[in-house]
Amino acid sequence: MEKEVKNLLLDLSQLISQKSKIWISPYGVERILRAIKTTSDQWMIIRISEEPINVVNKAIEILLERKIVKVKNEKIYFTKKGREILKDINLEKIVKPECRKCEGRGINFKFDSKLYSTFLEIQKKRPKPLKKYDQGNVTPQTTIARVLLAMSHGDIENKEILILGAEDDLLGLALALTKKPKKILVLDIDKRLIDFDNYWAEKLKLNLKAEVFDLRRKLPKDLIGKFDVFFTDPSETVQSIKGFILKGIATLKSPGCVGYFGFTFKDSSLKKWYILQKILNNSKVVITEILREFNFYENWPYLEETKSFKESAAEKLPNKTIWYTSNWYRLVTLPGFKRINIDLLRYKGKKFYNDIENSTS
Amino acid sequence: MEKEVKNLLLDLSQLISQKSKIWISPYGVERILRAIKTTSDQWMIIRISEEPINVVNKAIEILLERKIVKVKNEKIYFTKKGREILKDINLEKIVKPECRKCEGRGINFKFDSKLYSTFLEIQKKRPKPLKKYDQGNVTPQTTIARVLLAMSHGDIENKEILILGAEDDLLGLALALTKKPKKILVLDIDKRLIDFDNYWAEKLKLNLKAEVFDLRRKLPKDLIGKFDVFFTDPSETVQSIKGFILKGIATLKSPGCVGYFGFTFKDSSLKKWYILQKILNNSKVVITEILREFNFYENWPYLEETKSFKESAAEKLPNKTIWYTSNWYRLVTLPGFKRINIDLLRYKGKKFYNDIENSTS
Known part of the structure; x- marks a missing residue:
């Protein structure tokens, strides 16, 4: 049997x-x-x-x-x-033994209660996610946990930080609220988010600048080799890896600099994970962390229009439960790391966001 | 300035x-x-x-x-x-925002209270760590967290599991206590631990067999390609990576199988981490997790005899605080993964445990 x-x-x-x-x-x-x-x-x-x-x-x-x-x-x-x-195979349920206090991240997101409550208030007014930019933001608890994790590594204080897209997560704004970075630059294609960031930066006198930028384009030369740390949360195609992660690496100053990004099993198979890791290895960077289910995404308003919904058997929208999670990578550059800054505009339209494994764009 | x-x-x-x-x-x-x-x-x-x-x-x-x-x-x-x-540089203290309830692992180690309390009792009688085998065991909370993490991935139930060395952590025994694996084989060079495991296996009727084996040797052919999951916690030299991690991969049945192992920043630089990741990538396995400070090691009795003590400025033994921690890797094999089972007995003696970055052997 x-x-x-x-x-x-x-x-x-x-x-x-x-x-x-x-x-x-x-x-x-x-x-x-x-x-x-x-x-x-x-x-x-x-x-x-x-x-x-x-x-x-x-x-x-x-x-x-x-x-x-x-x-x-x-x-x-x-x-x-x-x-x-x-x-006969005695297939049991999968146990979920994660710590309920920290939502399984190992980071106490209420560690700095003032930062947490301030961010919680501000983010309530954020623009809604749009399908045309493949948006879908993480929970505010996730954003704050990202800030605290980076802080515990010494990756924030006095650092020049670049956020490449994904500012629907408002991570740049949350980092700026700590008042610790030397400089933060946010690049995102969505003018609504850029305006939101700049409004709060001016109002609260934060060390943050936000600019509209399409990350399929080559980065301007004056950004290459100028940052200590970058953060991004790309769509999960090989083109996006190049557009977001490799461009992030290209902006780093020297060996010992750091990058953070999210990657899922929802839109990527283990084989795509392998390709990602091969690309990172070939760029001479080392992965220091891959944290499981670190990022929790709020349910986004255009889910009904995605492949993931249309091809589901039950065709039911999720209730309030978080179901879309991703893993959080940290990488460090080594001597000889490669700076790759290519123009991806030749991959016009959907190819940038979509491949066969991707079903939420 | x-x-x-x-x-x-x-x-x-x-x-x-x-x-x-x-x-x-x-x-x-x-x-x-x-x-x-x-x-x-x-x-x-x-x-x-x-x-x-x-x-x-x-x-x-x-x-x-x-x-x-x-x-x-x-x-x-x-x-x-x-x-x-x-x-002038405004160098601040490093913050430690980890969750105190789960010791920062994100796993509630008291999730299965019977498993936890049973293991806590049994492990009190374990043999003391020996310098000649580069031993130093993790805390019982760590061992149980390893079990629960693997369980949450579905890596335990009905699985054939191999433990390569490091049974001073008593992980094989803890896995067996869950009664969920189909079979567990523990290989370790230290007869005291093998006897300890077999004693408890017989007493409690556990699905566990332990055998004395020197992992510098080639594995017997009848172990190659026979397991679903392996666990190990090697000394951190490139030779040890081959002796423990690559041999572990060689024992796996097919694509989709899983391995777990620990790796530190204490005995390994980022450059050695990079070499490890290159070796894994070349073996066609994908890393799905690298969990920071997942493993807490108890202070071991021969610390005074190690390089790390002798070359320290303060020459003081640690108090009860845990200071030696390591990160926990999970990997999955892909189609085409390589099985490497080499004889390392030519690297006799210290070379197996020591390199220039290693100071606790």
């Missing part, structure tokens, strides 16, 4: 890989099955699976066809047949 | 690199200075600096020569000259 189950997982992994065109191992399929056993909410199944949304949606489609799962009241359950097939 | 300070940091970084033969950037020197401002305890200065022990000890030696710091009552302080030199 055990052999049969093993064959089932292998068989499903091959079928899912073939239909989604994204690689998944039998272990990944097992995790999807365990996620369905853990929750009937399609969005939480995706979060717990730690596999790309497109893969999970395709897996559920196949399990539906085979009558292993069913949809009832916009929720996903095993059928009697499904439960019978699975009973 | 700012320029002078920048020159001081650059000057010090070059001198420290030259004398310690390990690379450090001016940012690293800045962090050492901030660590000294944060604490006067030599061991906590090392922890907070996040630079190799040999580098920090050499830095303090140079700062002593220049009369920038002084030793008083076995503690390290800035001199008046030191405070004057530093006052």
